Amino acid sequence: MINIKEDEKLSVLNHSCAHLLAQAVKHLYPDAKFWVGPVIEDGFYYDMDLGDKKITEEDITAIEKEMKKIAKDGKKIVRHEISKKEALDMFKDDPYKIDLINDMPDNEVISCYTQGDFTDLCRGPHVESVKLLKYFKLTKFSGAYYKGDSNNKMLQRIYGICFPTREELDEHLEELESAKERDHRKLGKDLEIFMSDDLVGRGLPMFLPNGYIIWQELENYIKNKEKKLGYQHVMTPCVGNVDLYKTSGHWDHYKENMFPKMEVDGEEFVLRPMNCPHHMMIFKNKLHSYKDLPVRIAEIAHDFRYEASGALKGIERARHFCQNDAHIFVTPEQIKDEFKSVVDLIFDVYKDFNITNYHCVLSLRDPADKTKYYQDDEMWNKAEDNLRQVLNDIGISYTEEIGEAAFYGPKLDVNVKPAVGNEYTLSTCQLDFCLPAKFDLKYIDKDGVAKTPVVLHRAILGSIDRFMAYLLEETKGVLPLWLSPVQVNIIPVNNEYHLDYAKKVNNLLLDNNIRTNFDDRDEKVGYKLREGVMKKIPYTLVLGDNEISNNTITYRKYGTENKITISLDEFIKLVNTEIRSKK
């Protein structure tokens, strides 16, 4: 999918189209007040205040029509520069623009762009004339908080996209349409991977047999990787005493986002939203020598968060999920090596899953925010400098983002842009000087003095659930063989004559830990074949006289139409090799 923002020409075109949108809205709703209209990856939007007027589908059609009319009129888009004082006067009836202007330095030269009867404050650049804005579409509309702050008033936002030619516009709109086909929620339903039901509860998806096979494969895969790296897996309860979270500080920071507390026998509990406190207590269970460190406590852990209803999205964001979590307890000297080892693991895993489209973010605190972060400037400065140093030493490229840290420490986030929807974090590694102190964790150092360890919080697959959503969307549901719920579909040509041989083949495959579907229904070969293809089963075997007489199988691979006949042994070898390759 094309990124409008990164293409200079398209960027200018789309930004100009945002002005055209504003002009059309102004014509139709003269009282409209405008905030900003930037270019984004998939086009542009404009935020506006239309008073009590709520935009409807019909309004969008009318606005589009007005935009076409203005464009046809073909007015030039003219730039002129004014002083801040002039700008304040010019936009005196437009409180949002005044807000923008007030934020600019006093000596700033402010540029405006005029097209016919409409002038907008803007840095530019723009196309020469509105007549170049021919092939656009208003794609969606919604509310959006003024300045992105939910305490502020909600403005109305209209999204659109513009291209130089009709072909490009049509192609883009088609791509958007076909992207819906790979939405993990649709694939999850079609391929019977997960379900949800109102009676079970909102945001609580359930994995079906197919989904649980994928889930288990992922679990085994990452656990094996971790075991080789010295991680020790544990199992801890999904419910915890409220005091546990008061000790960690999560209670103060996140209690609104937890399921509400419940009281039993005078004790207060919550469903756990994360696993750090449990793992802290496991570390504390015995006295550690510096020789024990790093101690790596890992868990495929069930967590529950009371996510805002509007945030829920299939298994990508749910109220119950499973983290691929671990907490690594290190000495200060070990931070760098251990951090590098985590980063190496992340990229090793990404290689196995062919994940190449990611970017790394060093997430820092916002020093001005006195409520979101644990207040200890010395600790933060140390942690942030430390982490930046480690990242530079390891030599990965990253961008820094202020205000994205966890409340207890800075982190490296690895974000991916899925085929559908917004970017999100897949993997994370966080540096924490805070929680170990709160839990009064100690290890005995070389000099016999008890010292507080540093903790790395890390998740590689993030949550298994979200990782599955990502995989489904990336692969369009055509999973690699090792993850496919059914790997081989077995179809006897005729149930009367070929069933025994087909059964023999099926049993041999099962003996080799290959997942099969044995299709002995009374249906025609073509019918069964089609169904297997619809379910995206990687291999289909059709077995009849030819195969029986030569002790062979004939297979067809998903996505191809070739029929290939080989011996059963060769086939098992082929399948096993492909499973091992993870491709």
Place this chain on the structure above:
RNA sequence: GCCGAAUUAGUAUAAUGGCAGAACGAAUCCAUGGUAAGGAUUAAAUGCAAGUUCGAUUCUUGCAUUCGGCACCA
């Protein structure tokens, strides 16, 4: 949570202020030997609650859920 839209068999859908209709799937029966749908029959649906109305799946309101955004994401 906020703004907006939507909700019809298991699934994806059509239509309607007066008996809700095809398709795929399911069940039963018949047929069935080679690479993308064999045939017949049957069962199966208007999210929940209220209001308007002689009559509501259709109109109105509330609730629930889903979807598109916004905000949030330890």
